[in-house]
Amino acid sequence: MDSYEQFSYVYDRLMADAPYDKWTELVLNECxxxxxxxxxCGTGECSLKLADKGFDVTAVDLSEQMLSVAYEKATRNNLNVRFIQQDMRELETADQYDVVTIFCDSLNYITDEQGVKSTFTRIYDHLKPGGVLLFDVHSMHKITNLFVGHTFASNDDDISYIWNSFSGQERGSVEHDLSFFLENEEGLYERFDEVHLQRTFVVEEYSAWLSDLGFRNICITADFSDHSPTETSERIFFKACKKG
Structure with missing residues (x-):
């Protein structure tokens, strides 16, 4: 069963304040x-915003449930987006692209080095010459100091959650244990639980893996700024170009 099966239905509520416009702007800065x-792509927020800007968008996610929510939103808003259920480590489409994105720390769900390298390889093959890869990941600081050992909670009228984060087995990994309480039609609350494992790597490792594949002009910034990462940066952004 997909680990997002129930999570997908509350994901947009939890991500209501996510900076989707800023992620969209990163693409607009390129073309x-x-x-x-x-x-x-999750529930498709970035995909739909890009489609609304006139881009020809293909959106990929491993979760059938996430894609179902995204498809419903695209249909409701009369936006044409191609949705594909696929593991990004085994990416295979018939097209090449001007821009490939992995936003909202989605790459952190690939928790082994070989999996990240495989993802980068498949992306390189799917980029047009001169095409650009844009992605962001949690910083090591955020994983180890802001997630591990911390509890997050919310208590709204119709949905509440408790989110505990524990250290994973590997360096830079974290296990998120989430318990959600949703109000049903009878006014009673139903509980469901999710476990999500994420892992990040240091900036130098991501950069080396990209370079080894032939990516050039690798630019690394932090926290939606033009500044280089610092020891307290929380979100690291990468831009890498395929040779023209």
Whole structure:
């Protein structure tokens, strides 16, 4: 059973304040039109915003349930997005793209080095010459100091959750244990639980893996700024170009 099966239905509520416009702006800074491949698209918020801007968007996610929610939203808003259920480590489509994105720390769900390398390899093959890869990941600081050992909670009228984060077995990994309480039609609360494992790697490792594959002009910034990462940066952004 997909680990997002129930989580997908409350995901948009939990991500209501996520900076989707800022992620969209990163693509617009590269080009104003063209083909975009949005990997780890979740419920499709970035995909739909890019489609609304006139991009030809293909959106990929491993979760059938997430894609179902995304498809419903695209239909409701009369937006044309191609949705594909696929593991980004085994990416295979018939097209090449001007921009490939992995936003909202989706790459952190690939928790082994070989899996990240495989993802980068498949992306490189799917980029047009001169195409751009854009992605962000949690910093090591965020994983180890802001997630591990901390509890997050929310108590709204119709949905509540408790979120505990524990250290994973590997360096830079974290296990998120989430318990959700949803109000049903009878006014009673139903509980469901999710476990999500994420892992990040240091900036130098991501950069080396990209370089080894032939990516060039690798630019690394932090926290939606133009500044280089610091020891307290929380979200690391990468831009890497395929040779033209």
């Amino acid at each position: 104003s039109s063209g083909k975009v491949l949005d990997l780890g």
